[in-house]
Amino acid sequence: MKSFLHVQDIGPLDAALAEAADVKRNPFAWKSLGKNKTIILIFFNNSLRTRLSSQKAALNLGMDPIVLNVNGDSWKLETEMGVVMDGDSPEHLREAIPVIGSYCDMIGVRSFAGLKDRDFDYNETIINQFIEYSGKPVISLESGTVHPCQAFADLITIREHSLKKRPKVVMTWAPHPRALPHAVPNSFAEWMNAADVDFVITHPEGYELDPSFVGDARVEYDQMKAFEGADFVYAKNWSSYTHYGRILSDDRTWTVSSRQMAVTDNAFFMHCLPVRRNMIVTDEVIDSPRSLVIPEAANRVVSAQVVMKRMLEEI
Ligand code: CP
16 A cells, blocks of 8 residues: 555555454554554644544554644645745745655655645645555545545444444534534545445535545435435535535534434434534433443554555555
8 A cells, every 4th residue: 555545545444444453452463563663654634633633543553653734843845836936935845845755764744635726736746646656555634635544443443333234323413613624524435335235424504525535325305214224324514515615504503413413313413523613513412321432543554554554555
């Protein structure tokens, strides 16, 4: 695996899930695999879970992780090609990336969508430069359009808690005060479409995601109808794809509460975190025994470790 952005990069999901179960049972079994290997984790944006789970996964595999906070610890990096660099960025990615590649064996990159220029974000302009110029395997730690380590952890969590062979999984839009990227809902849709689940997406009109990620998923604009009989409810806010990056609605009736959960089949509640309580989900739901937000976050170590392990096996 030379890069990890999409579900197809991991290959057959049953094998990936079986490997995840092995890694979870015995996280230190591959400690010698990463000996004398270095992973550099580059963060253009804030993080709690991704930063810590990626470092923990690397340590479990015997690798040495180095974290770089771009815009904080290093020179501010210019990301656009062909620009006159008379602004406040003294270094271009074009030099920085091969330099970073020369110091390590693997790279993880967090670079959120800017939500200003859809083409720039949806062309994955930043992470694709890392793939092209680093000469090293590259993992998306949430880039312009995808958050694959999160979606893989979500699928692991669903499989661990599902009593049904083909559970009903509902991803619902929920209100938020800021415009948020599409990476988490895009990846969740991509991975659920590839998994053996009955997948439904519900959101107010205007919040349609990129059709290439929605795929064959059923879209239901009536949230209560979508929730009927659900086994898993996955809440997330996202901004408009069509009116790129805009907030079109602040409809608080979409906040996930016991009202909607009552029509599910005693569904589990999921969210990638960080979550705004009583905007995305009520205290009552997130604090209930059916909330999976903590095991879901814990599985971020497992998903990252499977990806890094597979990359190490090919180095
Ligand atoms: N879910 C997730 O990626 O969390 P962080 O932004 O804290 O890394």
